[in-house]
Amino acid sequence: MTSMPQVLVVDDDPHIRQLLAFALEKAGLAVREAEDGEAALAAVAEQAPDLVVLDINMPRMDGLDVCRRLRAQGDLPILFLSSRDDEIDRILGIELGGDDYVTKPFSPREVVARVQAILRRARSPRPVEAGESQTETLSRGRLSLDGESWSARWDGAEVGLTVTEFGILKILLSAPSRVFTRDQIIDRLHGPGFAITDRTIDSHVRNLRGKFAAVGGHDVVETRAGVGYRLGPCLGVQPDVASRA
Incomplete structure (x- = not known):
């Protein structure tokens, strides 16, 4: 259980949280949920996850504000969710330090694949190619x-x-x-x-x-x-x- 990667899913829509939690848990990941930005920051402070799936458009404190605060504390991997087909949201999210984004409506399998890809990069560098050193x-x-x-x-x-x-x-x-x-x-x-x-x-x-x-x-x-x-x-x-x- 201790080696199972933990993902914090942050979205004000309980249906989306449940949908993603089911898909991520089925893929072998431990999942916690937060219904808004303030709850997300409290959850990270209590126990830092390995990755945050973070909705951009939330009441009171949106995902971009949450990202700014998390980035001030460290480099916790972040996958953004956006309900708007708005390139500004996407690009701004990445510039703030998000590792990737998915636009709603999305396939849960796509979210799982992107989460797993980010976790692989964070935990183990890619194989060394010819002429390249991994450790030096x-x-x-x-x-x-x-x-x-x-x-x-x-x-x-x-x-x-x-x-x-x-x-x-x-x-x-x-x-x-x-x-x-x-x-x-x-x-x-x-x-x-x-x-x-x-x-x-x-x-x-x-x-x-x-x-x-x-x-x-x-x-x-x-x-x-x-x-x-x-x-x-x-x-x-x-x-x-x-x-x-």
Whole structure:
């Protein structure tokens, strides 16, 4: 029982909570429920789950506010649920640190699959590919990544990243001169056939850039227009000087 991953399902609709709890428990996950944002924060404070399934549109305290507070405390994985087909909600959620999102109406099997994918990334790094090391420290310029502890540092100071942000940076650092398309990044993060939008990757990269820019790392990720992303020189060069085609 102690090794069973715990998921906190937060939604003001009891039918959705029950539906997801049934599907997740059937998949071998332990589930707790919270009916609003305040109850969710109290549940996390009482016993931190391994992942939160978090509805965006809730009364009193919506999911984005809950995410902000959770992100101020740490990097607890978050899967957003949204009842609106609104790209702003989706992108803002990812920029706040959400690991993925699902739009209502959804298939419970899809939610389970995405929860399991996030938990796999959080608990065990993907298999090492040819020419890539899983455990040794990778570095370029003032940037270093420790694959064993999943920590990123700039000039020796740790920069707090979500699992997805770290995964993207590790992919780029594994082949510094290579330009990765968004599809290639998605495949390496989630495996082939995992359906998320290109804009989700763009939002993670934007959030990644912002975190490093805050500590002087203005040139960590470069955009290749119409192609994708590659690692920058990581020397702290200002954006107006860095090569950003």
